[in-house]
Amino acid sequence: MAPQKTHNDLPRDYAATYQIETIIADMEEQLNGCTMDPAVTAMKELLESNRSLNNLCLSMFAEAKELVRAKRAHPAYLAIDNIPILMRLLDYILTRSPQWEDIDFFDHLGGLPLNLVLMVLMETHSGLQLFKQANVNQHLKRILGRWALFLESPKSVYALNPRDGWLSYSAIAKLEDVANSPTRARRKFTDIYDCPDPKNPETLGFASWDAFFSRKLKPGVRPTPAPELLLGLECQGSAILNACESRPWQMARHSLRCGEIILKGELYSVYSMLGYDPLSEHFVKGTVYQAYLSALSYHRWHSPVSGVIRKILHIDGSYFSQLPMSDILSMEKSQSYLATVATRAVVFIDATDLRVGLICFVGVGMGEVSSCKVSVKEGDYVEAGDEIGSFHYGGSTHCLLFREGLNVQFERCVEDKQRVHNIPVRSLLARCFP
Incomplete structure (x- = not known):
């Protein structure tokens, strides 16, 4: 008998959907006849x-069948062809934690079950329209809120x-490997992250799955640059620190007021990204930098500059709307689009x-990341590198x-098109010249 294939033996598109059959089977066995959560x-x-x-x-299910028949998706998805089965799957997930998937891709979704289902x-044109509807997203927000309660509980x-x-x-x-690669260090997990009980092999002392996911770095693991580098002489320009441990995605210069910025073939406007707030005007003809955090990355945000928190916005958006491109990484490739339609937190800082003047950080929630939590308040003073929030x-x-x-000159590592690793959080990202 031929040996059973593992995730790493499978093609990329198949590997990422490897668990869908198991999820459907478990759901049918455990939830058959059970009452669903009120939110679902x-x-x-x-x-x-x-x-x-x-x-x-109905159109979305029909279009999904065509994608499966065109061999763009695993045949198990044929089972998700009506509203009741889809709702049962969502209900099942509410009491399930994301599973570790041993798939050797830097940017894979890390076992996120809602994305999997x-x-x-989401890849269909009708799905794009459905998941953009305000009333649908209001209900999804309630469902994701219920799931968040589970992920924050000891049961997870x-x-x-x-x-x-x-x-x-x-x-x-x-x-x-993901944490060490940016600095070529060789630290152990418990030397990188603040684990409540490193001697507990089952949980390392983390009280919930979310506590593990949003773990903090140990002091000194990601130091800020030396003060003389941060101060910056006039000829050196003003220092900007990397706000998130992330991989550069794209940058655009000379943005338009209500026009569109083209990033990776996708379109978005600065005004829509910032919720049409009056402060958006400051960034007309400015520069936009965007970077990606995988599910394996460190997920806390740090201030790129020293200054005062001028304004904070929490913008409700769509949770599972993405550009239809029939690609297993379509959510990642929809990042520019998601920056204007997804749930996001906007932090304006007066440097x-x-x-530098006014600078703006935008945390964009992708898929399951319905919670962008800001940990500072308007009027707070922050030093460059201080924590300001988390995914x-x-x-x-x-x-x-x-x-x-501002003439924003990014560090060479940002401009490197071949870069496959994160840029360390709190490291020098760019310098600004008037």
Whole structure:
């Protein structure tokens, strides 16, 4: 008998959907006849009673079948062809933690179950329209809120186990590699991250899956540059630190007021990204930098400059809308689009260095990342490198916006098109010249 294939033996598109059959089988076995969570029931009633939404669902399921038949998705997705089965799957996930998947891709989704279930549906044109609807996203917000409560509870820690979970040998090795690669260090996981109880092999002392996911770095692991580098002489320009441990995605210069910035073939406007706030005007003809955080990255944000928090915005958006491109990494490739439609947190900072002036950080929630938590308040003073917030529950993307009139010169590592590793958080990202 031929040996059973593992994830690493499988083609990329198949590997990322390897668990969908198991999820469907488990759901049918455990939830058959059970009452669904009220949040899921409410969404089911909306989709079935609203004629327009119901028609979009029917079209979405039909288009998904065509994608499967065209061999762009795993055949198991044929089972997700009606509203009741989709709602049962969402209900099942509410009490399940993201599973570790031993797939050797830097930017894979890291076992995020909602992405796994919705992956093919999101790739359809009707799915794009459905997941942009405000009433659908209101219900998704409630569902994701229910799931967040589970991921923040002790019941979620089962997925951390050292046998096949996030604390297994393969998982720890990958997490260490992602954290060490930017600086070519050789630290152990417990030397990189602040683990509540490093001697506990089952959980390392983390009280929940989310506590593990949003873990903090140990002091000194990502130091800020020396003070003389941060101060910057006039000829050196003003220092900008990297706000997130992330991989550069794209940058654009000379943005338009209500026009569109083209990044990686995708379009978005600065005004829509910033929720049409009046402060958006400062970034007309400015520079936008965007970078990506995988599910294996460090997910806390740090201030790129010293200054005062001028304004904070929490913008509700779509949770599972992406550009239809029939690609297993379509969510990652939709980052520029997601920066204007997804749930996001916007932090405006008045830099102490007047040469920088107003700068803006945008944390963009992708898919499961429904929670962008800001940990500072308007009026707070922050030093460059101080923590200002965090992502929860999955991979993410973020943007930095620079005002008009600044000549932003990024470090060579940012401009490196062949770069496959993160740039360390709190390291020098760029210098600004008037």
